[in-house]
Amino acid sequence: MSSVRTFMLTLSLPRKHGLSLLSPQSSSIGFRSFRRSYVAASSSAFANENREFVIVGGGNAAGYAARTFVEHDMANGRLCIVSKEAYAPYERPALTKGYLFPLDKKPARLPGFHTCVGSGGERQTPDWYKEKGIEMFYEDPVTGIDIEKQTLRTNSGKQLKYGSLIIATGCTASRFPDKIGGNLSGVHYVRDVADADSLISSLEKARKVVVVGGGYIGMEIAAAAVGWKLDTTIIFPEKHLLPRLFTPSLSKRYEELYQENGVKFLKGASIKNLEAGSGGRIAAVKLEDGSAIEADTVIIGIGAKPAVGPFERLGLNTNVGGIQVDGQFRTSAPGIFAIGDVAAFPLKMYDRVARVEHVDHARRSAQHCIKALLSAQTRMYDYLPYFYSRVFEYEGSPRKVWWQFYGDNVGETVEIGNFDPKIATFWVDSGKLKGVLLESGSTEEFELLPKLARSRPSVDKAKLQNASSVEEALNIARTSLQV
Template identity: 85%
Template sequence: MSAVRRLMASILNSLPTKHGLSLWCPRADSLHPTHQPSSVGFSGFRRSYVAASSAFANDNREFVIVGGGNAAGYAARTLVEHGMADGRLCIVSKEAYAPYERPALTKAYLFPLDKKPARLPGFHTCVGSGGERQSPDWYKEKGIEMFYEDPVTSVDIKKQTLMTNSGKLLKYGSLIIATGSTTSRFPEKIGGSLPGVHYIRDVADADSLISSLERAQKVVIVGGGYIGMEVAAAAVGWNLDTTIIFPESHLLQRLFTPSLARRYEELYQEYGVKFLKGVSIKNLEAGPDGRVAAVKLGDGSTIEADTVIIGIGAKPVVSPFESVHLNTTVGGIQVDGQFRTSIPGIFAVGDVAAFPLKIYDRIARVEHVDHARRSAQHCIKALLSAQTHTYDYLPYFYSRVFEYEGSPRKIWWQFFGDNVGETIEIGNFDPKLATFWIDSGKLKGVLLESGSTEEFQLLPELARRQPFVDKSRLQNASSVEEALEVARTAL
């Protein structure tokens, strides 16, 4: 930082600033708090932070973002757009890289080396939403201070300071917690840390998995959710013997209906993927070389494997912030509709935020890239302005697999809304399929496989407006196109 910038930062840091103030400590059973008027919420509370001091490792202290994922990258971009980043913003992360579009790690990043796999800097934030690529140089050019590979270990709310793993003491004015999630792991005592056992959360994890795939023959994937489906598709591209194991009765049980899951399972089986459903795992066994060699099931049988990928879910990273109000029902840090915690000047966004899901009148925590982007943008705009409207998120999930060169069939589906009520399924995989969720006559959610751009654009409108639909007309539709037209006319 130049001498002039240091002087300006020192002056700015000695001045009081305005912050969004949560006058309500959100609770899971209260979605309709009574807030003070915005003039009180944003101007009635004054915070100050200490001028430049050698005691603190960061020069930029007005805004500090903890976390280096997508939420952090989009928050940084929003601060830049408002002219509030240069010399004011510090990001501290456990990652070795600038924020990137994490979904790539289980999709194009795992493509075989001869099928044009994705690599950094190609998928840095914010290319996933069509924005400018924020490479490490971008942060330098914008005057943003970055601390890599140094996660925060604790926060002192009274002193407004953070301690990092390396012992750095950081000062903040406004703190944005964007620590995201970490993978759920098998215990070490049952083989969860054996060589050849992989988890995927960051670039280093994906690189390690690719190294195994290059010499693998038999791959076992534990988990039938997003990670399981996407990694299995990549393993097929490597021409590997691939088995998916999970305790549920069908794939992606939290979203797919049994009949919808069956269609995807049949498609995967056409690619040679094998399924073991409704089974438990006792432990992972090592071979003579110490690497994983087999998966032992609860019934005593074993499945040979030289590479095992565990995809059994994730949990929010909240341990450094236990002094901030946590939500024991959905996990994460409780926030209001502006992503303000119960502690003035502290915010939480992305996977870690337990927020009011306005459209369905409940508290939710969403682990998805779309929410990471939108929550970060909403939070920063609320922090910097008198914006007082509640975050109004529409749940959205998607997956893309088998997209590599030479694949006979690409799979791309999108879902919007809430998967409640009864379902109506139309079509099949040649080429389209749609599932509609209807509750008390209203269309609550819709999933579309292999739709056109125009058809995909219709889905969020249907899910948000929740029109009453004629079920008999929908059930009698002869094609996906006809079914979508029935739903469109209901609007």
């Protein structure tokens, strides 16, 4: 098995950009069909504790599910959202991108990135939910569920009886243990607005920043730290950046770009502990080899875990994590669904089970699930894996970076372009084009990528290798679609 293939079988990425894939298996999960009898809800501000539809979670999946309820005219007086956050659902990718920019770089702020503006929809501010008759419970996470009685219990003691339940709890950040300094002042994890606000407060006073993790979160936060003109070091145990997707040669291009912006790399390093200074704040990152890196701010970006909380009884997938669902996001319990990061679902086009931590999947899974719940739709979810990143986009940046990847990174790779500014990588397996990554493409070129990944056309690898430019290589791939 190739190293690339191994990656796709074990990958678990942060939030908006992650994916966990299981080795090929039947996607028939054995869920029984059912028709759920709804609990009637009062349309007059919910006079009782009965709710026809309840969404648990306050992230992207919850926001897009709410919009789909509204589109089907099934939200007003019928839908309730229970969230641990203090804010209405928002587009989380902004938190490690535009939100972390210095104030003079015009950083993103709420309500500017409430869902569903990320996909061109109407911004869903708290007033939007009120206008649509959707009841919101903020800062009141669910702590228990009685599946037989169709009842949820929240942290404040509320008892909510539901007709249909949609679990959209997302993920929580993987943390360093407290015993090695994971909870020190100045050590940050970014999953929500409160986390990002805390990090900004540190960045305003920081001199030396250490980012732990060479994946999406690490790359995006390090790029943001450059905007603050801070001494920035990325530490990770792998041999190169983002090994779960990037080839070594592609990683080298990005590493050189970061180094040109003053970022230092410490690769292949293992951390022993985080050390505090005299005031109890982080002072250094101590490595297993005995050396130490001075730091007054540390950001941990080492992945995330599905927030299954009180829902473990519904059945977890032991390989990719998360709650097991079928192609319509039904769990093993009638009337209960799971969407977004927390759902382990059949990845139809590759015939395996996946758990995808990415904003695109959060949006699409929410829409698919609610349409299936509210209509006669029986079509199975057919997702095309998609990842992207945008960094160095603040004002005054000498170069803004934006890449997209579609498909499956299996087989041999063909890299075209000199990263000035474009570069493309094609994954070819048994003569078929399985995946493609493009940096700094045009709108038309980016629109071609999902067509290629979805069609998986036969492609002449030698012709790709001999292409003189990214444009020529993409034209070769485009022609293969017609054949």
